[in-house]
Amino acid sequence: MATTKARHTELVGSLVGLMHVLQDLYAETSRPLGLTPQQAHLLCVLLGGPQGMTDLSRIMSIERSSLTSMVDRLERRSLLARNPHPTDRRACQITLTTDGHTLADQAHTAFTDRVEALTVSLSPTARKTLVSAITNITEPGQ
Amino acid sequence: MATTKARHTELVGSLVGLMHVLQDLYAETSRPLGLTPQQAHLLCVLLGGPQGMTDLSRIMSIERSSLTSMVDRLERRSLLARNPHPTDRRACQITLTTDGHTLADQAHTAFTDRVEALTVSLSPTARKTLVSAITNITEPGQ
DNA sequence: TATTGTTATACTCTATAACTATA
DNA sequence: TATAGTTATAGAGTATAACAATA
Numbered sequence: 001m002a003t004t005k006a007r008h009t010e011l012v013g014s015l016v017g018l019m020h021v022l023q024d025l026y027a028e029t030s031r032p033l034g035l036t037p038q039q040a041h042l043l044c045v046l047l048g049g050p051q052g053m054t055d056l057s058r059i060m061s062i063e064r065s066s067l068t069s070m071v072d073r074l075e076r077r078s079l080l081a082r083n084p085h086p087t088d089r090r091a092c093q094i095t096l097t098t099d100g101h102t103l104a105d106q107a108h109t110a111f112t113d114r115v116e117a118l119t120v121s122l123s124p125t126a127r128k129t130l131v132s133a134i135t136n137i138t139e140p141g142q
Numbered sequence: 143m144a145t146t147k148a149r150h151t152e153l154v155g156s157l158v159g160l161m162h163v164l165q166d167l168y169a170e171t172s173r174p175l176g177l178t179p180q181q182a183h184l185l186c187v188l189l190g191g192p193q194g195m196t197d198l199s200r201i202m203s204i205e206r207s208s209l210t211s212m213v214d215r216l217e218r219r220s221l222l223a224r225n226p227h228p229t230d231r232r233a234c235q236i237t238l239t240t241d242g243h244t245l246a247d248q249a250h251t252a253f254t255d256r257v258e259a260l261t262v263s264l265s266p267t268a269r270k271t272l273v274s275a276i277t278n279i280t281e282p283g284q
Numbered sequence: 285t286a287t288t289g290t291t292a293t294a295c296t297c298t299a300t301a302a303c304t305a306t307a
Numbered sequence: 308t309a310t311a312g313t314t315a316t317a318g319a320g321t322a323t324a325a326c327a328a329t330a
Contacts, residue, residue, distance in 0.1 A: 009254065011258075011261055011264075011272065012253075012254050012258060014272070014276040014280070015160070015164060015276070018157070018161075018279060018280055019160075019161050019164040019165065019168075020203075021280045022158070022161040023161065023165070023203075026161075036298090036319065038319085038320065039319090052288080053289055053290095054287080054288065054289080061162075061169070062320085062322090063323080064288080064289065065289085065291080065321085065323080065324095066320065066322070067289095068289070068290060069319080069321090070320075073318095073319075088287095088288080088329080089288095089328080089329060090288040090327095090329045090330070111154075112151070115153075115154045115157060115158075116153075116154060118279045118280075119154075119279055121282075122275060122279075127153050129268075129275070130153065130156070130272070130275045131152055133264060133268055133275075135156060136261075136264060136268075137160060137264075138156070138159045138160055138163045138260075140260060140263075178295095178321090180296080180297065181296090194312090195311070195312055195313095196311060196312080204297085204299090205298070206311080206312065207298085207299070207300080207301095207312085207313075208298045208299070210312070211297080212296085212297075215295095215296080227311090230306075230307075231305080231306060232304095232306045232307070232310070232312065233306090233310090234311085
């Protein structure tokens with residue numbers, strides 16, 4: 001049915017538009033800090049605690065070999081470090097340095113502030129509804 | 143206030159999660175078609191009609207020089223063409239070839255189907271609310 | 285044998301600066 | 308002069324395949 005299809009398309013179009021707005025915002029807030037969006041993403045993931053390479057690659061949906069070069073570059077800038085895993089000598093734990101943590105915090109705050117500014121006109125109820133609808137989408141099995 | 147901050151953070155977190163889910167979906171649906179996500183994006187923009195390089199670079203938020211190389215690669219694959227602008231001899235109009243249009247359609251459909259599948263559990267009312275809330279975010283001045 | 289992470293390689297994406305041609 | 312698009316260059320992101328070390 002045409003109306004149903006149109007409604008679906010409208011929602012998908014909205015979601016895609018939102019994705020691009022957020023991507024652009026991510027890039028805009030990362031650049032002034034001397035980070036690419038991907039680097040900002042990696043540092044922000046590490047705000048949640050140290051991670052191994054394999055886990056990181058899964059979280060970020062990139063190959064381990066791609067991650068190796070990203071980590072190389074950030075390690076050279078002393079923003080993170082490869083620490084030995086306590087029991088598994090093959091593995092390493094990627095941890096933020098003090099500088100890296102500071103920068104990650106700045107990136108996270110800058111981005112969050114910008115997104116919050118965009119959502120300032122939403123009522124508390126609208127926020128709750130929005131979070132609920134989005135969760136429905138991103139976590140299909142609830 | 144702690145609660146307000148937490149609520150904001152929750153919404154921002156949801157939005158970021160949604161962005162990553164959609165990005166991954168974009169990558170997953172593009173790859174089998176032999177396209178990078180950026181190439182798929184470019185082709186899908188052109189589904190809306192021919193565009194000049196400067197307009198395209200604004201729409202996609204990338205530098206014109208970055209676009210030049212992307213267009214080069216897709217032109218080499220005969221997915222799009224540089225046509226002369228009718229009145230301005232400096233400018234060109236990037237248009238999809240028949241093959242490019244077919245591929246762009248496939249990419250668009252594949253992505254749309256996957257996103258629709260994710261939103262299948264939302265009621266018509268929830269959809270309308272969601273579109274409205276998102277529009278509020280992406281078009282601040284309405 | 286399976287897993288962790290790296291290396292080697294090849295492309296693609298991206299920005300900056302300088303350039304050509306046209307308006 | 309200003310604008311449309313390109314070229315040259317350099318760095319970053321990415322995947323595939325093959326590899327070393329350890330589990």
